[in-house]
Amino acid sequence: MNGARKNGTTPGRGAVTMNDVATRAGVSIKTVSNVVNGYPHIRPGTRARVEEAIEALGYRVNISARNLRQGRTGIVGLALPELSLPYFAELADSVIRAAEQRGVIVLIEQTGAVRERELEVLTSERRQLTDGLIYSPLALGPEDGAALDVPYPVVLLGERIFGGPADHVTMNNVEAARAVTEHLLGIGRRRIAVVGAHEGEAVGSAALRVRGYREALEAAGVAYDPALVAEAGLWHRSTGAEAMARLLDAGVEIDAVFGLNDALALGALHALHDRRVDVPGEIAVVGFDDIEDAAYASPTLTTVSPGREQIARTAIDLLLARIQDSSERPYERVIADFEIVERESTAGQSASVPVAAVPGRSILA
């Protein structure tokens, strides 16, 4: 249509620029910028001419140029272990939706839960492209808190690092684990196995959830039996199935299983199915996370719903607040609500049972 490259340099796909719009509308380029950015003091007639020109030429603002000029990109990073883990896929989904509502783009980065890669995303070139980072490490520990001291805002998710220089959104793992264990105690189970423990680890979801489990036992006057606790390094179905098999092979008496997340619990269900153990008749099973699968397993899985939407929303809001206002402010810690979702795997009889919900508790620090 117009063509006519102005000089000898290479770039640009010949796109329409503000200059073209300005020429057509008979105004300065800055006025076009003002119209585009909603600057109020523009005469209606001028605005109309500019808008007509934008429309006619099909002008779109060049985001790279705006990014360069403003030193902002409108993109936030989301670093997580793996999208193929359903919990994180669902979390990413929620974060993207929450960000979208606020006009922000999310760039996902997978760390594979590998320590080296988790540290690397903090200093990666990609950080140039994002205004801030929502960071969900699995391999780091409290000693790595200092690594979060980076020149851009970070919101931390999960239970690996506390007290780092970042806002932190988490759930009340101890309370939730305690509540779900109480649920098992409430239906008369006393020999409650745990699948997915991390021996000797002081922090992390495993330690916290086991602590809640022990608190519930203690409160109910049930003795803690280490023989009921099975390790599983990675929280996958396969490791859950293996851990369950080890427990069964060990011959300890068991009438319930607490999978420290849903993947482990679903793996445990699978192992129990293999051995023709009736769930929940002989052994009741609970999980943690309320991934979509939990509602479609056989039997459907009782689990803890961790308020994923709330976590996503809160994380985005905290991050955007830091990005927009870089003044120093004490770091916040937000603890999301949870709910116990009761399903067949802890039902009185093995039939379908209506889903009930027990409200969680929320604390703001």
Next chain:
Amino acid sequence: MNGARKNGTTPGRGAVTMNDVATRAGVSIKTVSNVVNGYPHIRPGTRARVEEAIEALGYRVNISARNLRQGRTGIVGLALPELSLPYFAELADSVIRAAEQRGVIVLIEQTGAVRERELEVLTSERRQLTDGLIYSPLALGPEDGAALDVPYPVVLLGERIFGGPADHVTMNNVEAARAVTEHLLGIGRRRIAVVGAHEGEAVGSAALRVRGYREALEAAGVAYDPALVAEAGLWHRSTGAEAMARLLDAGVEIDAVFGLNDALALGALHALHDRRVDVPGEIAVVGFDDIEDAAYASPTLTTVSPGREQIARTAIDLLLARIQDSSERPYERVIADFEIVERESTAGQSASVPVAAVPGRSILA
């Protein structure tokens, strides 16, 4: 540390620029650029001085500036229905990994399989931020092929649009469906139900997979019985479970079920479990996609593995080729390999069975 903003304008977090590096190394800014970009004709001494300065000042190239200057971003878009659908989460995982190996960043966009949003991503502002798009629509149809006529490269995934102005990576749905149906016929099943059909739809995975199913029946001399085909609009577990329940309630004789994807098949498994139907004893079940869950269901699910890695790799390569070389070239269509993964849900007896694989076929157009 150094501070000293040079003028009155606002932006920039006071980052180190090429200019700072150039000053310290005593060279021109362009020489720094040349070093950074691996330009060969630089004396070793000069290169060393520049590298020392980069190291000492902690210089990182500003990606926004580079993007503006080059008219490229190094980002590709990936538009898909939802990350919370395991197939697409796993696909995204594969695409991100493939892109990473080629030094490219992936920006995920969710369309929710909503027609309006699927069309919108093609013209969204975000397209400014990406050099090209990997596009996996679910709601569009062949009549929308023209919508792909956009001023940036597109690689199309899936079975909704053919012959549009874009490279296309797909799998051989008909062949694969035929093969998995033949597998059911091979273990003696004759009353094979289908879960997930889309009545009256000419294109799309549903239609193609049903076609493969019918071809297999015909080749085996088994009559096609419409009463065995159950609809399910959305391919979720819930809809699969409902469709399976309808089939069972209808009282038709059934000895196998072909879920048109794994989610449907897992839903069907769930419904069969509810009704205490023995799988595979009374009814064998197969799915399609080989999502991770398929290997951990009870019983584990026989399914079609669609060569996800290969699809991801091919899509990225085709896209990058178009981005790097914008000369006109006929659009390619690549058909990925598939494999039948045999698991318990079609085993001779209901016990665990080693996983076997039947090689697929690959065609290049």
Next chain:
DNA sequence: GGACGATCCTACAACGTTGTAGAACGCTGT
């Protein structure tokens, strides 16, 4: 009637990078 403030608009420079053109230098071959 003139000072003042609000409104509307413009010129200019700058964000940090890279493409182009070309200068300076040294080497080779005649």
Next chain:
DNA sequence: ACAGCGTTCTACAACGTTGTAGGATCGTCC
């Protein structure tokens, strides 16, 4: 001695946008 070529480096402009400063115009208030 000098043309010719390759190597090494530099100056400059440009990518498209927005912040700042300020000019022009108009109405209002004492």
